[in-house]
Amino acid sequence: MPKNIKVKYISKIAHKVHEPARTPEETQAKKFARTPQLPRGMKDLLPYETPWWDLLYGRVASLARSYGFDKIETPVVEETALFVRSIGKDTDIVEKEMYPIADAEGEKLVLRPENTASIVRAYINHGMLNLPQPVKLWYWGPMFRHERPQSGRYRQFHQLGFEILGDESPIVDAELILIAYNLFKNLEISVSIQINSIGCVQCRPAYHQSLIAYYRTVRHEMCEQCRKRLQKNPLRALDCKEPQCQPLKKEAPHFVDYLCEPCKEHFMSVLEYLDELGLPYFLNHSLVRGLDYYNRTVFELYVSGEEEGSQSALGGGGRYDGLSEILGGRPTPACGFAQGCERVIAKIKEIGSVKLSEPVFHVFVAQLGNQAKSKALKLFENLRAADINVAHNLSKNGLRPQLEIANKLGVRYSLVIGQKEVQDETIIIRDMESGVQEIIGFNKAVSDLKKKLGLS
Numbered sequence: 249m250p251k252n253i254k255v256k257y258i259s260k261i262a263h264k265v266h267e268p269a270r271t272p273e274e275t276q277a278k279k280f281a282r283t284p285q286l287p288r289g290m291k292d293l294l295p296y297e298t299p300w301w302d303l304l305y306g307r308v309a310s311l312a313r314s315y316g317f318d319k320i321e322t323p324v325v326e327e328t329a330l331f332v333r334s335i336g337k338d339t340d341i342v343e344k345e346m347y348p349i350a351d352a353e354g355e356k357l358v359l360r361p362e363n364t365a366s367i368v369r370a371y372i373n374h375g376m377l378n379l380p381q382p383v384k385l386w387y388w389g390p391m392f393r394h395e396r397p398q399s400g401r402y403r404q405f406h407q408l409g410f411e412i413l414g415d416e417s418p419i420v421d422a423e424l425i426l427i428a429y430n431l432f433k434n435l436e437i438s439v440s441i442q443i444n445s446i447g448c449v450q451c452r453p454a455y456h457q458s459l460i461a462y463y464r465t466v467r468h469e470m471c472e473q474c475r476k477r478l479q480k481n482p483l484r485a486l487d488c489k490e491p492q493c494q495p496l497k498k499e500a501p502h503f504v505d506y507l508c509e510p511c512k513e514h515f516m517s518v519l520e521y522l523d524e525l526g527l528p529y530f531l532n533h534s535l536v537r538g539l540d541y542y543n544r545t546v547f548e549l550y551v552s553g554e555e556e557g558s559q560s561a562l563g564g565g566g567r568y569d570g571l572s573e574i575l576g577g578r579p580t581p582a583c584g585f586a587q588g589c590e591r592v593i594a595k596i597k598e599i600g601s602v603k604l605s606e607p608v609f610h611v612f613v614a615q616l617g618n619q620a621k622s623k624a625l626k627l628f629e630n631l632r633a634a635d636i637n638v639a640h641n642l643s644k645n646g647l648r649p650q651l652e653i654a655n656k657l658g659v660r661y662s663l664v665i666g667q668k669e670v671q672d673e674t675i676i677i678r679d680m681e682s683g684v685q686e687i688i689g690f691n692k693a694v695s696d697l698k699k700k701l702g703l704s
């Protein structure tokens with residue numbers, strides 16, 4: 249027996265000895281084992297959906313370029329402390345919705361629930377303070393929140409966002425609101441802007457006092473969560489989604505009445521800029537955005553007529569002048585916004601006025617027989633490299649089904665290679681409109697077609 253056969257034989261036996269024999273039931277069970285399912289709250293983006301995503305991405309990238317923003321990508325995994333310190337301990341995101349990552353080295357990591365904190369971290373880590381200010385950045389990527397899945401809410405969702413770091417002037421707030429507004433205008437979605445100011449560390453204590461005093465008078469009508477949070481962070485009561493708390497918000501004191509002079513002046517300037525730009529906005533006194541890092545201007549965008557219930561906001565943002573210092577950086581005033589991509593895409597499809605552009609093909613390469621397949625692939629490659637929009641389908645065998653595809657695609661010419669053409673080193677060019685056919689040399693195909701299509 250040759251040596252290698254013996255080794256093979258022994259290893260086969262050894263394999264048999266080590267693997268415990270399966271009972272017929274086990275074999276059957278393995279065969280019909282449940283296919284792993286998509287985890288709850290996650291979403292596959294299927295081929296019929298990805299063109300919409302590409303469309304949105306293209307529009308956002310071009311808008312960002314025109315307003316002078318550079319793209320940044322930060323990792324989806326960050327230190328837990330980044331979000332605890334920035335978003336705040338008493339928020340739903342930090343309390344209930346973060347996805348912790350088991351890290352072998354014991355480091356406390358999570359999947360990012362949002363991107364602003366990561367961008368400020370990157371700004372500090374990479375000394376972007378030394379760049380000419382302001383630094384204008386945009387991003388696009390997946391975020392993770394362990395929320396109760398419901399329509400329009402996912403556990404992995406995507407956000408696009410714009411941030412301007414290093415400028416406290418109110419024109420920055422107005423420019424960002426304008427960009428957010430124009431993104432929707434560009435997508436033919438009519439939106440309304442809701443805006444408020446939540447002041448700064450100077451004016452917040454007086455407003456908190458007044459808010460606590462008001463909510464004490466209606467304590468028995470509040471939801472349990474709000475009652476618990478009233479002392480720790482009374483602003484959170486204004487952000488509550490519980491139906492029983494909605495009428496209470498309407499009667500609550502307004503932050504704008506408690507703003508200190510600099511905050512009042514800042515907010516008035518933002519509104520004046522918006523007036524000058526002709527942007528339609530509404531003051532929403534209970535808009536506070538649920539995250540601790542916000543100060544001064546906060547805003548959200550809603551589809552016109554769908555303003556009720558903040559679950560339906562397409563996006564929102566605001567100022568976060570103190571975030572850099574909270575994370576150990578130098579004082580860096582900043583402002584930004586994020587939009588939920590899933591919601592925006594659902595809206596574009598629902599409205600239906602933006603259309604996907606269909607790919608345009610000028611030429612179809614058809615083949616008959618195995619040898620012709622490889623010639624056809626080569627021809628396809630030559631045409632593609634010469635920037636001719638060419639289609640093919642090497643899995644079909646008969647000529648008829650291939651010409652049917654060519655017809656559906658609306659090509660001007662089909663190029664056919666059969667057994668005879670392989671031998672003669674030729675191809676047949678068929679004019680799909682007139683049905684007229686001619687034979688040319690294989691090597692002349694590219695130049696001939698360029699001429700016929702007016703590309704040379």
Ligand code: AMP
Nearest residue numbers: 400401402405561562563586587588591
């Ligand atoms: P936020 O910063 O939480 O206001 O989120 C900004 C935008 O992201 C929202 O207005 C939504 O469009 C979107 N968004 C937030 N959470 C989710 C989620 N769980 N699923 C889908 N989109 C979301």
